[in-house]
Amino acid sequence: MTASTATASTPAAGPRAGAAPALRPRLGALTAERVFIGRSFTHSVRDVESMLLAVMLPVMLMLMFTWIFGNAIDPSGDYVDYVVPGIILLCAGFGSAATAVSVANDMATGVIDRFRTMPIRSGAVLTGHVVASLVRNLFATAVVICVGLLVGFRPSATPLEWLGVFAVVALYILAITYLFAAIGLAAKTPEAANGYGFILLFLPYVSSAFVPVDTMPGWLQPVAEHQPITPVIETIRALLTDAPLGAEAWWALGWCLAIIAAAAVWGAWLFRRKAGRR
Amino acid sequence: MHLAIDARGLRKRFGPADVLTGLDLAVPAGTIFALLGPNGAGKTTTINILTTLVHPDEGTARIAGHDVVADPEAVKRRISLTGQSAAVDEVLTGAENLVMFGRLSGLSARGARRRADELLRRFELSDAAGRRLGTYSGGMRRRLDLALSLVVDVPVIFLDEPTTGLDTRSRQELWRVIRSLADGGATVFLTTQYLEEADLLADRIAVLDRGRVVAEGTADELKALVxxxxxxxxxxxxxxxxxxxxxxxxxxxxxxxxxxxxxxxxxxxxxxxxxxxPSLDDVFLQLTGREHAPALQESR
Known part of the structure; x- marks a missing residue:
């Protein structure tokens, strides 16, 4: 770096001509949320690979479990009815993990810091990611259920029970998405965010998703019985099939709300703390 | 005199590092002000405090009379920030980025599109308007980055090392834009490592060294110091x-x-x-007792 030699034109100090510009206008009530939701949708639609993977992987898993493992696990051929609820949750969890990467990316590029210097609720950028994840995953879940029906899944749910399934699945997606959004804020890099997501994806295997809990080793049973995914799966299973709906539904509701609350508090804290520090 | 930026006794420490050690700044409205210093001098931290991103440990800062800690919303309505790394949305196209920031700045959907077209033309990016940012060259990203800060006119514009990494032509183009902003009545606060840039562009220059302003004045006044x-x-x-x-x-x-x-x-x-x-190089050497070669990793 060389300094200028004999610089000719140094502007004079002092205010220049021209009127001072106006202030930024105030935004309408939910403008920022609308803009950010639109942005996250565009991101989702353009990331065709992730979208395909989020649908393909659960579908492949379901085909594998019903056609390859199914008869070994349950020779009666009814295994598909047992496993579909688990696959639905696996699918929802897998798709939600992408939220961590999106959020970590926004932190890494500094675009969130830029939003923070504008008079908007900068947290709305997270709302955008969460809403996009919810819609994305509900779509993927619908695809999984359709494929399930094609391979012999025969639910006995009434329209009201289907509504219940929709509500539980949506709540579960929200809970996992909030958690992954917070993980995305906590992660130092988008790659790390991706890694953390992977760990959480093993939780469904240690639940009643694929095999009943009482077939597991004794020491693992309490873990599988009391982890949050089991009551959610049992609730969906009860709604879709003739199984009785008991206290599991309350446990599912409680777990989901608790996860949302914890993730929101943790996320809000991280969001404030990480301002200006990339 | 009406001050666009008035900072007094700013101190900031990150862990063991004293980043700012009592920084004072007074920037008259409608001027271009350059904060000149090597990597690690505290330039980005200063910008982060003035743009409400980071709270100072001690001291006060006011933007157009509004305290950055007590009334950040009032400050945010009066500023725009172009950060050091191009903070743009990689997945969206150039036009979509501009429309998004326009909408977030209170423009209607149609108004935001019109403004995006104007800015794309002004920054010679019209041909790349429909391309995703991920495909832009460094100079193009930097231009779009600056355009994003200009979707609405604000009184105080912060530019953190706006020309770092640009080729000569892009740099001169950016200088032209920065001058036109000040001619429009805005206050421009920029940080730079380039003495030449501060010399050519700024009405007043503050030399930052180890978290303090060690000299401040016009380029001529600073040169007179040596x-x-x-x-x-x-x-x-x-x-x-x-x-x-x-x-x-x-x-x-x-x-x-x-x-x-x-x-x-x-x-x-x-x-x-x-x-x-005498050049600003001579000034820097005189004031800090060392060459301006990067001393530390920039810590924020």
Whole structure:
């Protein structure tokens, strides 16, 4: 770096001509949320690979479990009815993990810091990611259920029970998405965010998703019985099939709300703390 | 005088690092102000505090009369920030980025699109309007980055090392834009490592070293700090043979010329003598006692 030699034109100090510009206008009530939701949708639609993977992987898993493992696990051929609820949750969890990467990316590029210097609720950028994840995953879940029906899944749910399934699945997606959004804020890099997501994806295997809990080793049973995914799966299973709906539904509701609350508090804290520090 | 930026006694510490150690700034409205310093001097931290991203440990800062800690919303309505790394949305196209920021700045959907078109033309990005940012070159990203800060006119514009990593042509183009912003009445606060940039662009310059302002004034005032003109002796090819400082008096100049006579180099065929004003490099060396070579990793 060389300094200028004999610089000719140094502007004079002092205010220049021209009127001072106006202030930024105030935004309408939910403008920022609308803009950010639109942005996250565009991101989702353009990331065709992730979208395909989020649908393909659960579908492949379901085909594998019903056609390859199914008869070994349950020779009666009814295994598909047992496993579909688990696959639905696996699918929802897998798709939600992408939220961590999106959020970590926004932190890494500094675009969130830029939003923070504008008079908007900068947290709305997270709302955008969460809403996009919810819609994305509900779509993927619908695809999984359709494929399930094609391979012999025969639910006995009434329209009201289907509504219940929709509500539980949506709540579960929200809970996992909030958690992954917070993980995305906590992660130092988008790659790390991706890694953390992977760990959480093993939780469904240690639940009643694929095999009943009482077939597991004794020491693992309490873990599988009391982890949050089991009551959610049992609730969906009860709604879709003739199984009785008991206290599991309350446990599912409680777990989901608790996860949302914890993730929101943790996320809000991280969001404030990480301002200006990339 | 009406101050666009008024910072007093700013201190900030990150872990063991004292980043700012009592920083004072007074920037009159409608001027271009350059904060000049090496990597690690605290430039980005200063910008982060002035744009409400980071709270100072001590001291106060006001933007157009509004305190950055007590009333951040009022500050945010009056500023825009172009950060050091291009903070753009990689997945969206150039036009979509501009429309998004327009909408977030309170423009209607149609108004945001119209403004996006204007800015794309102004920054010569119209041809790339429909391409995702991920495909842009460094110079194009930087231009779009700056355009994003200009979707609405605000009184105080912060630019953190706006031309770092740009080629000469892009840099001059950006300088032209920055001047036109100030001509429009905005206050422009920029940080830079380039002495030349501060010299050419800024009405006033503050030299930042180890978290403090060590000198402040116009480029001429700062140069006056190191004394008078410098007598240079160059050979026929223009290479520098000798540099003799003067104290700005006739007597000092005569002494320098007599010194030249004693130099064997002066009698080389084709050698030429010239007198120049001291450069900001000389100022920086004088003020900090060292060359401006990057000292530390920039810590935020």
């Amino acid at each position: 004394g008078g003109e410098v007598v240079e002796l160059r050979d026929a090819e223009g290479a520098l043979l000798a540099e003799l400082p003067t104290d700005g008096t006739v007597h000092g100049l005569r002494r320098a010329v007599e010194e030249l006579d004693r130099l064997a180099a002066a009698s080389v065929d084709g050698s030429a003598v010239s007198i120049r004003r």
